[in-house]
Amino acid sequence: MAANTSATAQSHPTLLIPGPIEFDDAVLHSMSHYSESHVGPGFVATFGETLSMLRQLFQTTDPASQPFVISGSGTLGWDLVAANFLERGDKALVLSTGYFGDSFADCLKTYGADVTRLTAPVGGRPQLAEIEHALSATRYKMLTVTHVDTSTGVLSELKPLMAVVNKVSPDTLVIVDGVCSVGCEEIAFDDWGIDGVITASQKAIGCPAGLSISMFSGRAIDLVKNKKTEPMTYYASIKKWLPIMQNYEAKKPSYFATPSSQLIRALHTSLKQILAQPLSDRFQKHIVVSDKVKKAVTDLGLRIVAAKPEDQSHAMTAIYLPDKVTIPDLLPKLLSKGIIFAGGIHKDIATKYIRFGHMGVTVVDTKRDDVDRAIEALKAALAECGYKGA
Amino acid sequence: MAANTSATAQSHPTLLIPGPIEFDDAVLHSMSHYSESHVGPGFVATFGETLSMLRQLFQTTDPASQPFVISGSGTLGWDLVAANFLERGDKALVLSTGYFGDSFADCLKTYGADVTRLTAPVGGRPQLAEIEHALSATRYKMLTVTHVDTSTGVLSELKPLMAVVNKVSPDTLVIVDGVCSVGCEEIAFDDWGIDGVITASQKAIGCPAGLSISMFSGRAIDLVKNKKTEPMTYYASIKKWLPIMQNYEAKKPSYFATPSSQLIRALHTSLKQILAQPLSDRFQKHIVVSDKVKKAVTDLGLRIVAAKPEDQSHAMTAIYLPDKVTIPDLLPKLLSKGIIFAGGIHKDIATKYIRFGHMGVTVVDTKRDDVDRAIEALKAALAECGYKGA
Numbered sequence: 087m088a089a090n091t092s093a094t095a096q097s098h099p100t101l102l103i104p105g106p107i108e109f110d111d112a113v114l115h116s117m118s119h120y121s122e123s124h125v126g127p128g129f130v131a132t133f134g135e136t137l138s139m140l141r142q143l144f145q146t147t148d149p150a151s152q153p154f155v156i157s158g159s160g161t162l163g164w165d166l167v168a169a170n171f172l173e174r175g176d177k178a179l180v181l182s183t184g185y186f187g188d189s190f191a192d193c194l195k196t197y198g199a200d201v202t203r204l205t206a207p208v209g210g211r212p213q214l215a216e217i218e219h220a221l222s223a224t225r226y227k228m229l230t231v232t233h234v235d236t237s238t239g240v241l242s243e244l245k246p247l248m249a250v251v252n253k254v255s256p257d258t259l260v261i262v263d264g265v266c267s268v269g270c271e272e273i274a275f276d277d278w279g280i281d282g283v284i285t286a287s288q289k290a291i292g293c294p295a296g297l298s299i300s301m302f303s304g305r306a307i308d309l310v311k312n313k314k315t316e317p318m319t320y321y322a323s324i325k326k327w328l329p330i331m332q333n334y335e336a337k338k339p340s341y342f343a344t345p346s347s348q349l350i351r352a353l354h355t356s357l358k359q360i361l362a363q364p365l366s367d368r369f370q371k372h373i374v375v376s377d378k379v380k381k382a383v384t385d386l387g388l389r390i391v392a393a394k395p396e397d398q399s400h401a402m403t404a405i406y407l408p409d410k411v412t413i414p415d416l417l418p419k420l421l422s423k424g425i426i427f428a429g430g431i432h433k434d435i436a437t438k439y440i441r442f443g444h445m446g447v448t449v450v451d452t453k454r455d456d457v458d459r460a461i462e463a464l465k466a467a468l469a470e471c472g473y474k475g476a
Numbered sequence: 477m478a479a480n481t482s483a484t485a486q487s488h489p490t491l492l493i494p495g496p497i498e499f500d501d502a503v504l505h506s507m508s509h510y511s512e513s514h515v516g517p518g519f520v521a522t523f524g525e526t527l528s529m530l531r532q533l534f535q536t537t538d539p540a541s542q543p544f545v546i547s548g549s550g551t552l553g554w555d556l557v558a559a560n561f562l563e564r565g566d567k568a569l570v571l572s573t574g575y576f577g578d579s580f581a582d583c584l585k586t587y588g589a590d591v592t593r594l595t596a597p598v599g600g601r602p603q604l605a606e607i608e609h610a611l612s613a614t615r616y617k618m619l620t621v622t623h624v625d626t627s628t629g630v631l632s633e634l635k636p637l638m639a640v641v642n643k644v645s646p647d648t649l650v651i652v653d654g655v656c657s658v659g660c661e662e663i664a665f666d667d668w669g670i671d672g673v674i675t676a677s678q679k680a681i682g683c684p685a686g687l688s689i690s691m692f693s694g695r696a697i698d699l700v701k702n703k704k705t706e707p708m709t710y711y712a713s714i715k716k717w718l719p720i721m722q723n724y725e726a727k728k729p730s731y732f733a734t735p736s737s738q739l740i741r742a743l744h745t746s747l748k749q750i751l752a753q754p755l756s757d758r759f760q761k762h763i764v765v766s767d768k769v770k771k772a773v774t775d776l777g778l779r780i781v782a783a784k785p786e787d788q789s790h791a792m793t794a795i796y797l798p799d800k801v802t803i804p805d806l807l808p809k810l811l812s813k814g815i816i817f818a819g820g821i822h823k824d825i826a827t828k829y830i831r832f833g834h835m836g837v838t839v840v841d842t843k844r845d846d847v848d849r850a851i852e853a854l855k856a857a858l859a860e861c862g863y864k865g866a
Contacts, residue, residue, distance in 0.1 A: 098510040106737065110512050117507040117738055121684070123816055142804060157686045158711065159547045163735035165711045193710040217714050267706065288734060294511070294687045296547045296736030318708045320583040321548065323557045342822070343551035346686030346739070350506055407864040426513055431731070 092405050099152040099421055100456050103428035104236045104266055104443035105289035109352075110359060113293055116352040118443035125339035129347050132354050137335040139357040140301060143268065143291075144283060145365070146275040150304025154324070154331055155353065160265040162322060163284025164193035165299060167261050167317040170310050171228060171282075178228040179220055179258075183211045183242060184235035185432050190263055194230070199320070202226075208434050209391045210340040211242050214250050221255040228259045233267035233283075237432040239441065240392045241271065248278040259306060265289060268299070269360060270372040270401045270445050281306040287349065289403060290372075292356040292446040296349045301417035368450060375449045376400035376456055379413065379442060382461045386468065387475050390438055391432075393464075402443045404430075411471045415438060419467035425460045489811055493818035494626045494656055494792040495679035498846065499742075500749060503683055506742040515729035519737050522744050527725040529747040530691060533658065533681075534673060535755070536665040540694025544714070544721055545693040545743065547736050548688040550655040552712060553674025554583035556690060557651050558809050559709040560700050561618060561672075564588035568609055568618040569648075573601045573632060574625035575822050580653055584620070587708065592616075598782045601630050603739050604640050611645040618649045618681035623657035623673075629794035629831065630782045631661065638668040649696060653680060658689070658764040659750060660791045660835050671696045677739065680762075680791060682746040682836040686739045758840060759790075765839045765847055768792035769832060772851045776858065777865050781822075781829055792833045794820075801861045803827060809857035815850045 095098040122129045133155070140153040141412050172178060178199045180191040183206065191201050204212035204220060221229070229251060233243050241398065244262060251260055261282040264273060271288030275281060282301045288295035302324070310317075310324045317323050326342050334339035360368065380398060383390060383405050391404035407416065413429045417440070420427055428443070430436040442464075468475075491498050512519045523545070526579040530543040546552065562568060568589045573596065581591050594602035594610060611619070619641060621632050621857070632653060641650055651672040652665060659680030663673060674690045678685035682860050692714070700707075700714045707713050717731050723730035750758065770788060773780060781794035797806065804821045807830070810817055820826040832854075838846040858865075 096510055098512070101513060103513055106511050106514065113508070116509040118504040120486055121491045121496050122488070122495055123491060124496065124685070125818075126816065157547060157549045158552070159733035159735070162548070162711045165709060168710070195707060196706065196710045256523045286734065289847045291700070294736060294738045295514070295734045296739055298827075300757065316586065318587060319555060319712075320558065321552045322709075322711065323586075338626045343549035344676065344685045347496065347550070348683060349686055349736075349739075410734070426516065428513070428515075 099253065099424045100449065101426050101461065102443050102460050103426060103454060104441050105445070105469065106295050107289060107292060107391065107443060107446045108446050108448050109292060109294060110451070111357065112359070113352045113356045115353040117294060117348050118389045119348055119351045124213050124344050125341060130334060130337055130339050133334045133345065133350050134337045134352055136357060137331060139361055140219055142175055142361050144273060144275040144301045144458060145277070146301060148276050149305060150307065151275065151305050152302050152328065152331060154300045154302070154327055155296045155350060156327060157296060157343070159295060160284070160286030160296040163263070163286070163300055164190050164428060165319060165322040166298070166324060167230070167284060168197035169281060169317040169322050170324040172199045173308060173313070173315055174195060175200055176227040177202070177224060178230065179204065179226040181212050181229065181231040181242060182340055183238055183240035185237035186235045186263060186265070189333050190232065191231055208432060209238060209240065209393045209397070211240050211397055214246060217247065218250050218254055219250065219467060221258065225414060226255065226258050228261060230261045230263065230356070231270060232263040234399040234401050236266040236402065237270055238391050240397050241399040243396070244273065245278055248280065252279055258348045259309070264283045266399070266401050267305065270369065271399065272369045273299060290445040291353070291418070291461040292360070293353040294349065296346060297353060304400050350434050371450050372400040372445070376403070377443055379403050379457065379461065391435070401445050402441055403412070404439050406439045408473045411468060411473050413440065415471050416440065416467055419470050420463050423466060424462035425463040481619065482860060483789050489814045489816050490837065490849065491816050492833050492846060492850050493816060494684050497679060497682060497833060497834070497836045498838050499682055499684060500837050502748045503742045504747070506745040507684060507738050509738055509741045512737055513854050514599065514734050514737055515731060520724060520727055520729050523724045523735065523740050524727045524746045526740055527721060529751055531687065532751050533747060534663060534665040534691045535667070536691060538590065538666050538694060540698050540739045541665065541716065542692050542721060544690045544692070544717055545740060546688045547686060547733070548675070550676030550688060551684060551759050551807065552688040553653070553655070553676070553690055555709060555712040556688070557620070557672060557674060558584045558587040558589065559707040560714040561649060562587060562694060563566065563703070564591045565590055565615060565707055566617040567592070567753060568620065569594065569600050569616040569621065571607065571621040571632060572630055573622055575624040575627035575628035576625045576653060576655070580620055580622065590685070598822060599628060599783045599787070600629065601632050601787055604636060607637065608640050608644055611648065612642065616645065616648050616802060616811045618651060622653040623661060623663070624789035626656040628781050629789050629790040630787050633667055633672070633786070635822060638670065642669055649699070656789070656791050660759065662759045665691060677743055679837040681743070682750070683740065683743040686736060687743060690851065701706050723759050762790040762835070762841050764791070767792050769834055769847065769851065781825070791835050792831055794829050796829045798858065798863045799865055801858065803830065805861050806830065806857055807854050809860050810853050813853035813856060815853040
């Protein structure tokens with residue numbers, strides 16, 4: 087079995103699903119940091135620096151922007167958005183490009199929002215003209231967009247979207263689900279005028295799962311402060327977490343709920359690694375590797391779920407299987423070659439495609455050959471399944 | 477500086493706050509496990525075994541009981557309870573012995589519950605006769621009790637409480653906040669007829685912070701299934717998590733939100749260690765060490781916040797400072813001797829007392845001398861502060 091050696095000195099198959107991703111040894115080492123007080127000076131400094139580094143990662147220098155790091159999965163971010171920014175009956179326009187966009191809509195509805203979904207056939211995305219039309223016809227309090235939908239690998243470009251929103255409905259709060267994009271696709275929080283990005287630790291940020299990470303604009307925070315009704319949540323209340331995050335960033339201990347000091351140590355390590363290089367270089371490397379994967383897949387005669395190049399994320403590639411090749415047949419063959427891909431998750435095509443994640447150390451660490459090995463393994467495994475190629 | 481050596485081979489002061497506690501090296505080693513798929517067979521088996529071991533920890537063999545492990549802090553457990561078991565206007569009786577009981581009440585109110593608090597002067601607890609009277613006078617849908625309130629170190633004994641509830645109001649759902657008790661104070665879930673216990677990973681269970689852990693009875697789960705209104709939460713919805721937990725325990729992959737595989741590996745390791753010995757031995761060891769701490773504190777002429785012996789937890793000791801000794805004076809002197817205690821958190825007495833946690837490896841690992849060193853350090857630090865003793 088071709089395999090890497092981890093921080094734990096255990097060889098293991100290379101995890102190339104669209105999250106969790108492979109983690110750098112230094113990040114894993116931080117996970118086993120000795121126990122420390124969540125209000126002691128060592129951890130307070132680490133957490134404070136982590137919050138400040140998130141401002142750089144999201145490219146925001148506006149002091150009114152506010153980062154949050156809360157124990158939870160990426161899904162918790164949807165509750166943060168729904169519970170804190172919307173009141174019952176508020177209209178929200180959800181741009182959905184797959185399972186995660188649809189689920190974000192479900193979460194908003196759970197909190198009583200009046201949700202309109204804009205969708206597209208699987209592999210596509212709502213077009214700017216439709217979005218402009220919808221925003222012109224109805225006054226929406228919020229628009230949400232899944233930057234990269236992990237179920238389809240569809241990228242929704244934010245810059246032109248923000249230009250449309252700012253033109254036709256500047257009062258609409260724009261919230262980005264960046265779970266599968268923060269750390270690998272560009273997000274210029276200030277320049278593009280985004281109000282919120284929610285994400286998680288275990289994808290392109292390169293820290294193990296267990297942290298909900300988000301950034302909200304001053305306008306979004308003001309909305310929470312001035313809201314007439316209290317949010318119907320305790321754990322996901324931005325008002326409760328706000329002073330905690332502000333205190334930690336000011337290097338002052340603070341308590342609402344015990345943070346995961348080991349996970350935050352690991353996040354600190356991964357953010358230091360990310361920010362040691364220009365972000366533009368990091369995004370460019372993800373583009374180059376993604377292009378290589380897409381070319382290899384196309385050369386093999388396979389179809390990418392996100393059909394148009396401009397709709398394809400650089401974080402992952404969702405690939406239709408050839409006729410007669412099944413997931414239960416292919417994935418074990420890939421595993422025998424030391425590579426783990428994910429099966430499908432979009433209900434309309436779940437059994438017909440696989441997902442190949444290419445984020446983080448797999449892309450930026452020049453000592454690793456994960457992607458080349460994965461492409462070779464895919465070719466060989468398909469051949470073993472009887473697929474003869476294009 | 478007297479200090480231990482951790483898994484990371486770094487010497488560090490001994491963390492004796494009432495959570496997070498010191499972690500065993502094997503647990504910390506599990507934290508740095510290589511990245512693995514949350515739906516791959518290795519992790520699925522680990523998570524499934526973890527859930528099954530939780531049944532043993534809570535002493536429940538009723539197959540209708542249901543364990544949950546969700547990324548989040550202990551605080552998330554309150555939202556689970558409030559959002560899933562109560563509907564707007566439902567009456568809840570909260571037995572409060574400090575900051576955490578009061579906060580649990582606040583969380584229930586956030587979700588619209590009609591909350592009555594039974595309290596006692598700081599260091600005491602509501603008496604059984606009062607509780608019986610309250611339950612007889614009003615029909616409560618739920619009673620909550622903080623088994624050990626981390627702000628005061630007050631223990632609320634569950635067995636006699638359950639006898640009262642079962643006698644006068646058997647339909648009332650009893651939910652235990654066991655954040656500072658599960659793993660060190662006895663909880664006989666089935667025998668005592670408890671409906672729910674919520675806890676967290678970082679206290680007596682001995683796994684780093686970041687996991688909300690809970691156990692609910694078949695009766696509680698049925699209530700969720702038959703509830704007329706949908707819970708006003710997405711991430712904390714028991715209905716959404718239920719099939720996920722059931723699938724993992726049946727060793728079948730399942731997805732709602734990405735679990736923290738490293739934290740669950742660490743929890744698996746700590747539960748294996750705990751269950752390798754009879755639970756009764758573990759509880760007894762916590763009693764013996766707690767008695768030793770209480771005697772040493774009393775011999776020093778200091779007062780324990782939980783005044784009566786029967787109200788004192790075995791997880792921790794909250795200790796009033798002598799006159800003229802302050803927290804900013806004492807804690808750095810303790811740190812210089814390699815010991816970390818916590819300051820106060822109960823608003824009425826916050827600056828007047830310290831908290832000494834004695835849980836987990838500190839108590840059960842016979843190779844460690846944490847408690848003896850802590851008692852000596854406390855004596856020496858108090859002397860340096862000018863305290864002359866009893």
